[in-house]
Amino acid sequence: xxxxxxxxxxxxxxxxxxxxxxxxxxxxxxxxxxxxxxxxxxxxxxxxxxxxxxxxxxxxxxxxxxxxxxxxxxxxxxxxxxxxxxxxxxxxxxxxxxxxxxxxxxxxxxxxxxxxxxxxxxxxxxxxxxxxxxxxxxxxxxxxxxxxxxxxxxxxxxxxxxxxxxxxxxxxxxxxxxxxxxxxxxxxxxxxxxxxxxxxxxxxxxxxxxxxxxxxxxxxxxxxxxxxxxxxxxxxxxxxxxxxxxxxxxxxxxxxxxxxxxxxxxxxx
Amino acid sequence: xxxxxxxxxxxxxxxxxxxxxxxxxxxxxxxxxxxxxxxxxxxxxxxxxxxxxxxxxxxxxxxxxxxxxxxxxxxxxxxxxxxxxxxxxxxxxxxxxxxxxxxxxxxxxxxxxxxxxxxxxxxxxxxxxxxxxxxxxxxxxxxxxxxxxxxxxxxxxxxxxxxxxxxxxxxxxxxxxxxxxxxxxxxxxxxxxxxxxxxxxxxxxxxxxxxxxxxxxxxxxxxxxxxxxxxxxxxxxxxxxxxxxxxxxxxxxxxxxxxxxxxxxxxxxxxxxxxxxxxxxx
Numbered sequence: 001x002x003x004x005x006x007x008x009x010x011x012x013x014x015x016x017x018x019x020x021x022x023x024x025x026x027x028x029x030x031x032x033x034x035x036x037x038x039x040x041x042x043x044x045x046x047x048x049x050x051x052x053x054x055x056x057x058x059x060x061x062x063x064x065x066x067x068x069x070x071x072x073x074x075x076x077x078x079x080x081x082x083x084x085x086x087x088x089x090x091x092x093x094x095x096x097x098x099x100x101x102x103x104x105x106x107x108x109x110x111x112x113x114x115x116x117x118x119x120x121x122x123x124x125x126x127x128x129x130x131x132x133x134x135x136x137x138x139x140x141x142x143x144x145x146x147x148x149x150x151x152x153x154x155x156x157x158x159x160x161x162x163x164x165x166x167x168x169x170x171x172x173x174x175x176x177x178x179x180x181x182x183x184x185x186x187x188x189x190x191x192x193x194x195x196x197x198x199x200x201x202x203x204x205x206x207x208x209x210x211x212x213x214x215x216x217x218x219x220x221x222x223x224x225x226x227x228x229x230x231x232x233x234x235x236x237x238x239x240x241x242x243x244x245x246x247x248x249x250x251x252x253x254x255x256x257x258x259x260x261x262x263x264x265x266x267x268x269x
Numbered sequence: 270x271x272x273x274x275x276x277x278x279x280x281x282x283x284x285x286x287x288x289x290x291x292x293x294x295x296x297x298x299x300x301x302x303x304x305x306x307x308x309x310x311x312x313x314x315x316x317x318x319x320x321x322x323x324x325x326x327x328x329x330x331x332x333x334x335x336x337x338x339x340x341x342x343x344x345x346x347x348x349x350x351x352x353x354x355x356x357x358x359x360x361x362x363x364x365x366x367x368x369x370x371x372x373x374x375x376x377x378x379x380x381x382x383x384x385x386x387x388x389x390x391x392x393x394x395x396x397x398x399x400x401x402x403x404x405x406x407x408x409x410x411x412x413x414x415x416x417x418x419x420x421x422x423x424x425x426x427x428x429x430x431x432x433x434x435x436x437x438x439x440x441x442x443x444x445x446x447x448x449x450x451x452x453x454x455x456x457x458x459x460x461x462x463x464x465x466x467x468x469x470x471x472x473x474x475x476x477x478x479x480x481x482x483x484x485x486x487x488x489x490x491x492x493x494x495x496x497x498x499x500x501x502x503x504x505x506x507x508x509x510x511x512x513x514x515x516x517x518x519x520x521x522x523x524x525x526x527x528x529x530x531x532x533x534x535x536x537x538x539x540x541x542x543x544x545x546x547x548x549x550x551x
Contacts, residue, residue, distance in 0.1 A: 012352060013352050013367075016345075016352075016367055017363065017366060017367060020366060020367050020369065021366065022392075023370075023381045023382065023425060024370075026381065026384055030384055030390075038390070040395065079274075080274045080275055080278060083272070086271055087271035087272040088272070091271075093272075099272070102279070102284075103279070107479065108531065108534040108535050109283060109287060109531060110482075110527070110530055111488075112486055112488045112507035112508075112510060112511055113510055113526075113530055113531065114286050114287070115514065116520055116523060116524055116527070117286030117289040117290050117524075118282065120286075121285075137282065139278065140278050140282040140283055141283075143279060147275060197372050200374070201373070201374030201489075203376050203489040203493075204488050204489060204492075204511075219377070219489070222380055223376050225380070226493055233387070233390055236383070236384065237380070239380070240381060240384075243374065243380075247373065247374075248372055250372070251365075251368070251369060251371070251372035255365050255368055256361075258433060258437075259433060259437045259440065262434060262437035
C-alpha cells in the first residue's frame with residue numbers, strides 16, 4: 001500500500017492518537033491536580049496524591065513486590081525458554097511433535113481456571129502467600145509462547161554458522177554463546193519484555209494466591225483503590241500512574257525490537 | 270537435557286493441574302460442606318447443563334464479548350498497522366504512542382476508564398458542559414450502556430496487539446511485488462486484496478485465534494470494571510467460575526465449569542484452524 005496521500009495518513013492516525021492518549025491524559029490530570037479542582041490542565045501541579053498512595057497506601061511496598069516478581073519471572077522465562085528453544089530448533093528427539101502440540105494446547109487453558117489446582121499445589125509446597133508462587137505461575141504461563149518464539153528465531157539462523165564455530169574448536173556451549181546468542185537479541189528482548197510486562201500486570205494470580213497486604217502487587221493495590229467506597233479519584237489516578245510507569249518505559253525502549261522479534265520469530269514459526 | 274526445565278515446569282504446573290481439574294470436576298468438593306464430599310460422577314455437569322441459567326447466560330455473554338471484541342480489534346488493528354507501515358514524518362513516535370496501551374494491564378485500564386466514565390468528574394461532565402450530552406450519564410451503572418462501555422475500554426488496550434502483530438508481518442512483504450503490480454496498473458485496493466491480505470493470512474488466523482482465547486478468558490478487566498454486573502449481565506464464564514470458587518467455595522462445581530470452558534476453547538480452536546486451513550499455502 002505505497003503512496004497513500006498525506007491526509008489519508010494523518011487524519012485517521014490523528015483520530016486514533018486522540019483515542020489512545022486522551023485516557024492517559026485524563027489519568028495524569030487527576031493525578032497531578034489538587035483535590036477538588038475541576039481544571040482540565042493540572043496547574044499548579046501537586047504531588048499530594050502520590051504522597052497518599054506511595055506512603056499512605058503502601059504502594060512503595062507493592063511496587064517493590066511487583067518489581068521482584070517481574071524481574072524474577074523475566075530471568076526464569078528467558079533462561080528456560082532459551083534452553084528449551086535451542087533444543088526444539090536443533091535436536092530431533094522422541095516426543096518432540098507431541099511436545100509442540102502440547103504447547104499449543106496450553107494456550108487454550110484459561111489462567112482463571114487454573115487457580116484452584118494451582119492453589120492446591122502451592123499449598124502443598126507451602127508457597128501460598130509467597131511471591132514465588134507468582135513467579136512460578138507467571139513463568140509457566142509465559143513459557144509456551146516464549147519457546148515458540150525463540151525456537152522459531154533459532155531455526156532462522158543458519159546451522160552452518162554454528163558448525164563453523166565448532167570446526168574452529170568451540171564447544172557446543174561456546175559456539176552457542178558466541179554465535180547464536182548475539183543474533184538472538186531481538187527475540188530475547190521480546191520474550192523478556194513480554195514476561196516482565198505480563199507479570200507486572202498480572203492481577204488474578206496475585207489476587208488469589210496472596211493474602212498479606214505487605215505482599216500485594218501493584219495491580220492488587222490498585223484494585224483495592226477501585227473499591228466501591230473509594231471516592232478518592234486523585235489517589236486512584238496516582239496509583240494508576242505508578243502502575244503504568246514501569247511498563248510504559250519498558251515498552252518505549254523495546255517497541256522497535258518487538259516488531260522485529262515478532263516478525264522473525266512468532267509469525268513465521 | 271535442555272528441554273527438561275521446560276518439560277518439568279509445564280508438566281508440573283500446567284498438565285498436572287489440568288488433570289486434577291478434571292478429577293475434581295467429578296467430585297462433590299465444597300470446603301464449607303465437607304460432609305457431602307466424595308465421588309459425584311457426572312452430577313456437576315448435569316447440574317450446569319440443566320439447572321443453571323447463569324451458566325448459559327455467562328456462556329452467551331462470553332461468545333458475544335469475544336465476537337464483538339475480536340472483530341472490532343482486528344479491523345481497527347489492521348487499519349492502524351497499514352497506516353503506521355507507511356513512511357511519514359513522526360512515524361516512530363506515533364508507533365510508540367499508539368501501541369502503548371498494549372503494555373497496560375486490565376486493572377489499570379479499568380482505573381483509567383472509571384475516571385473517564387464517572388458521571389460527576391468524568392469526560393461526560395465536560396461534554397455536557399459544552400452542551401454535547403446530558404448531565405449525569407453513568408455508562409457503567411446503566412444496563413443499556415454497560416456492555417459498550419466495557420467494549421470500548423477493552424478496545425483501547427486490545428487494538429495495539431493486532432496492530433503490532435500485523436505490522437510485524439506487513440514488514441516482510443516484498444516491496445517488489447507492489448511495484449510490479451503498480452506497473453501492471455493494479456489499483457491500491459486490488460493490490461491490498463491480492464498481495465497484502467494473502468500475505469497476512471497466517472498472521473491473521475493466528476492473531477484472531479489467540480485473541481479470541483484471551484478475550485474469552487478475560488477476567489481482570491471485567492472483574493474490576495463491572496464485577497460481572499449489573500445482574501450477571503457482564504459475567505463471562507471464567508468470571509462465573511471465579512465467583513463459584515471464591516464465594517460459594519464449591520470447587521467441584523467450579524472445576525466442572527472449568528472443564529466445559531476448556532473443552533469449548535479446544536474444540537473452537539481446532540475447528541478454527543481446520544476451517545481456515547492455517548498453514549496451507551495460498
